Amino acid sequence: MRPLFRKIGETVRLGFSLAKTNFKLRNEGNYLGVAWYLLVPLSLFVIILLVRHAAFSDTGIEHYPVYLLIGITGFNFFRQTISLSISAIHTNGGFIKSLNGISLEAFVLSQFIESVFSHAFELALVVGAMAYFGLPIAWVIFYPLVFLTFAPFVLGLSLLFAAGGTYMRDFENVWNIAGQLLFFATPIFYVARPESFAYSANLFNPLFYFLSMARDVMLYRTVPSLWMIATLFGAGIAVLFLGMGVFGKYKGRFSELV
Amino acid sequence: MQRIVAKDISKTFHTGLRDAGVLATILFLFSGGYKKKSIDAINSVSFECSPGEVVGLIGRNGCGKSTLLRLISGIYEKDEGSLEINGRAMYINGFGIGLNQRLTMRENIYLVGAILGISRKEIAAKIPEIVEFSGLADFLDTKIFQFSSGMSARLGFSAVTSFVAERRPSIILLDEVFEAGGDAEFQKRAIGKMEDFLKGDATVMLVSHQTNVIRKYCPRTILLEKGRVLADGDTEEVVKKYEGFLASLPTGDI
Numbered sequence: 093m094r095p096l097f098r099k100i101g102e103t104v105r106l107g108f109s110l111a112k113t114n115f116k117l118r119n120e121g122n123y124l125g126v127a128w129y130l131l132v133p134l135s136l137f138v139i140i141l142l143v144r145h146a147a148f149s150d151t152g153i154e155h156y157p158v159y160l161l162i163g164i165t166g167f168n169f170f171r172q173t174i175s176l177s178i179s180a181i182h183t184n185g186g187f188i189k190s191l192n193g194i195s196l197e198a199f200v201l202s203q204f205i206e207s208v209f210s211h212a213f214e215l216a217l218v219v220g221a222m223a224y225f226g227l228p229i230a231w232v233i234f235y236p237l238v239f240l241t242f243a244p245f246v247l248g249l250s251l252l253f254a255a256g257g258t259y260m261r262d263f264e265n266v267w268n269i270a271g272q273l274l275f276f277a278t279p280i281f282y283v284a285r286p287e288s289f290a291y292s293a294n295l296f297n298p299l300f301y302f303l304s305m306a307r308d309v310m311l312y313r314t315v316p317s318l319w320m321i322a323t324l325f326g327a328g329i330a331v332l333f334l335g336m337g338v339f340g341k342y343k344g345r346f347s348e349l350v
Numbered sequence: 351m352q353r354i355v356a357k358d359i360s361k362t363f364h365t366g367l368r369d370a371g372v373l374a375t376i377l378f379l380f381s382g383g384y385k386k387k388s389i390d391a392i393n394s395v396s397f398e399c400s401p402g403e404v405v406g407l408i409g410r411n412g413c414g415k416s417t418l419l420r421l422i423s424g425i426y427e428k429d430e431g432s433l434e435i436n437g438r439a440m441y442i443n444g445f446g447i448g449l450n451q452r453l454t455m456r457e458n459i460y461l462v463g464a465i466l467g468i469s470r471k472e473i474a475a476k477i478p479e480i481v482e483f484s485g486l487a488d489f490l491d492t493k494i495f496q497f498s499s500g501m502s503a504r505l506g507f508s509a510v511t512s513f514v515a516e517r518r519p520s521i522i523l524l525d526e527v528f529e530a531g532g533d534a535e536f537q538k539r540a541i542g543k544m545e546d547f548l549k550g551d552a553t554v555m556l557v558s559h560q561t562n563v564i565r566k567y568c569p570r571t572i573l574l575e576k577g578r579v580l581a582d583g584d585t586e587e588v589v590k591k592y593e594g595f596l597a598s599l600p601t602g603d604i
Contacts, residue, residue: 344427
């Protein structure tokens with residue numbers, strides 16, 4: 093058991109080191125640096141807000157800008173983590189081919205950590221919007237709990253996509269299309285009313301549960317139901333184990349493919 | 351106990367449409383124009399190495415030398431046979447290790463150290479040694495895309511060998527490290543560093559195209575050709591066989 097814990101410890105430590113390097117590289121040579129973390133979701137927020145306002149004068153959603161921002165930042169975290177993970181192995185091919193005994197999971201974990209970091213920046217936008225609309229900011233302290241419920245699912249899916257992306261470069265393009273589809277299918281800028289088709293379809297969408305719980309605590313100041321937390325966390329753990337299993341099964345061949 | 355015991359190990363690489371994408375692969379398959387190709391990089395190779403032994407590995411380009419070292423180090427997985435490794439193996443190559451061009455020399459040292467599982471504290475303690483050995487003290491905070499290829503090779507070699515020494519491996523796999531970039535003065539220092547590895551108790555496998563280097567450091571040598579062992583034994587005899595083999599080939603095949 094001790095070697096397993098040591099291995100996990102080494103993977104997490106390397107994951108943080110690589111995430112720090114990735115973060116530095118992402119901002120390297122940028123005049124606006126970390127401001128891009130805020131500008132990208134902010135621009136999408138403004139575009140949707142303007143389009144929505146032009147099409148419908150009344151959205152019927154209380155504090156719609158906050159509702160929208162929670163949706164955009166939550167979805168951004170999910171989409172970015174998967175996108176970065178798909179190319180995580182190819183990007184580090186030089187190291188994988190020439191250094192032995194390294195934990196390949198750490199390359200995926202580092203992309204996950206980097207996304208968590210940028211999500212924390214984006215969350216500042218949500219908090220700012222909450223303050224502007226007079227919503228009590230104190231409820232944000234429950235958000236990390238909601239996030240932790242969702243995190244295993246995203247990490248598990250990242251490992252699956254990283255393994256797939258290493259074998260087939262098409263994964264990147266497939267994800268670009270799937271990501272767009274998911275953006276419109278998930279109630280990010282609209283509400284899925286019960287008994288509607290969108291609601292029924294979203295019952296199978298883990299992002300729907302995550303965003304619903306995030307809005308419950310930050311927007312509606314209610315604690316999410318226990319069954320929702322348990323379902324999302326349980327499914328997340330199952331996907332995490334599946335991701336670890338698939339990644340572990342195929343990682344032995346990664347060095348031949350990069 | 352032997353440090354390396356290889357019995358009939360084989361490794362095949364599949365080439366062809368691997369990078370072509372799913373759609374292209376399907377179209378090629380239906381068109382009938384696609385023929386699956388494979389290369390037997392290592393074919394039923396068997397040998398043993400004992401503690402403290404220094405074994406040379408020679409052969410023409412593409413004969414499987416680097417693949418064999420990568421199999422022993424665990425970078426590649428064998429397809430067939432059994433491979434027993436008793437101790438910690440470290441692989442060092444002389445072609446560069448994929449340093450990040452957009453990071454500074456200092457940041458790259460931290461990155462390589464972290465990947466090799468060295469703590470930040472230990473990396474910090476190693477930096478003066480790496481800087482001195484590489485002879486790049488004036489460039490510690492320079493991004494390495496501004497380095498020449500020789501400077502990059504010096505940095506990669508200095509960092510990896512320094513960290514490898516820290517981990518005290520019992521099996522050291524040196525892949526054309528004597529051919530590492532850098533000027534004559536650095537080559538001399540690099541050879542000195544390698545000699546330190548050769549002096550210890552570690553089992554060393556050394557790949558080199560320089561037969562004088564193999565003659566100098568390796569009492570035993572394995573000759574590979576098309577993934578098979580052509581000869582294994584006293585270096586002088588194996589090198590002579592290799593030179594005779596090369597001489598028998600038409601000029602274009604060497």
